[in-house]
Amino acid sequence: MGSNNVEAIAHNGGGDRRQILAMNTGWRIGSILGIPILIAPSWFIILAVVTYAYGTTWQMMDWQPTMVWIAALTMALALFLSVVLHELGHSLVARSHAIPVQSITLFLFGGMATISQESKTPGQAFQVAIAGPSMSFGLYMVLALLEGLLPNGSPGRMVVANLAGINLMLALFNMLPGLPLDGGQVLKSAIWKLTGSRIQGVRWAARAGWLLGGLAIALSLVLLVRYAMVSVLWIALLGWFGLRHANAHQQFATLQSLLLRLTVSQAMTRDFISIEATQTLQDFGDRYLMGQPPPNCCFVVAEGVYQGVLRLDDLHQIPSADWARSPVSAITQPLETLPIVDENLCLADAIDRLEQQPYPWLLVRSPTGAIAGLLDRGDIVRALSKGLKQPINEEIVQQIKADQAYPDRLPLVAIAQTAQIR
Known part of the structure; x- marks a missing residue:
């Protein structure tokens, strides 16, 4: 075994x-x-x-x-x-x-x-x-x-x-x-080798494993009932082990297939706010940091055009005593320095991109080049749950967003990397 x-x-x-x-x-x-x-x-x-x-x-x-x-x-x-x-x-x-x-x-x-x-x-x-x-x-x-x-x-x-x-x-x-x-x-x-698809290979081999496990359990039960052979229960345990893990392989292949099929546009959200470049840090803090969860992302806009992003972690660069006279543009991260992906990128590739940069999200670009949305780890888990038709508690999604990490029992980075092996 x-x-x-x-x-x-x-x-x-x-x-x-x-x-x-x-x-x-x-x-x-x-x-x-x-x-x-x-x-x-x-x-x-x-x-x-x-x-x-x-x-x-x-x-x-x-x-x-x-x-x-x-x-x-x-x-x-x-x-x-x-x-x-x-x-x-x-x-x-x-x-x-x-x-x-x-x-x-x-x-x-x-x-x-x-x-x-x-x-x-x-x-x-x-x-x-x-x-x-x-x-x-x-x-x-x-x-x-x-x-x-x-x-x-x-x-x-x-x-x-x-x-x-x-x-x-x-x-x-x-x-x-x-x-x-x-x-x-x-x-x-x-x-x-025959189909050119590793996922198809996993699926068919898992089905065969499920059949073998079922046959082992059925055989052991027949021998137990007909001949009272208690020793065959070991065969049943082996069959159960095979069934359990054959099902796991099948489910895993389904998850990987979903990562390749779903695109960024199907998972992204518009969970961000837009603020004027001339707005002071004091006004920003009073509006968005007092008594409510901070926004996931803050786009800085000048004359209707996105200029960049204000990161909450960068607020400490300016002493709070100077916030009243400091515009948000003073600590804006320029748009060209931020991680941007296209709408049609598959989630498997997006997960890999997300791990390669310091931001907890990816900006999503529309075919016209405009900013269409935002994608983070919580959005990815929510989209996968929806694709699997297994709803996930929104509190869990928000916790993933806050932790900027997938749950320990969900190694999506490794799963996505394996999915990319065609």
């Missing part, structure tokens, strides 16, 4: 399972080739379960009781070392394409490599995806050869033989063609 509102979509998953479904919380136990290895609390549960399962099975062997449990614990630890190496395969290939790898995390369902960027081409995506199963199959081959060198019936041979079989299963299972499995990533890269 590798991997209903705007915030939930970002929180649940994304375009590359190792990129967005990352579980970078846990205890760091070391690093391999500079890649931190983390252990999530849930890992200890499965470690105990695996150790107990092998320990009880191997009690029938002609071994000392202590050796039984040493072999069982060794088997469990070696199993997770295999998972780490599987994820290391993904990570090293990603790094060879200059894609940063943040960590590898072990958790209840196996492991997950946290890769911070999407592959730039379908070929790169295929190479990163196939690297994990290839590593597992390589381990199977090595362990199968090693098995023949060990004495029959010995604990070492038993551990190696079981570990070889598990690595083979790990390679084959992960090649099932549905997200969040590696086979789903391979399918995504193939569809991306």
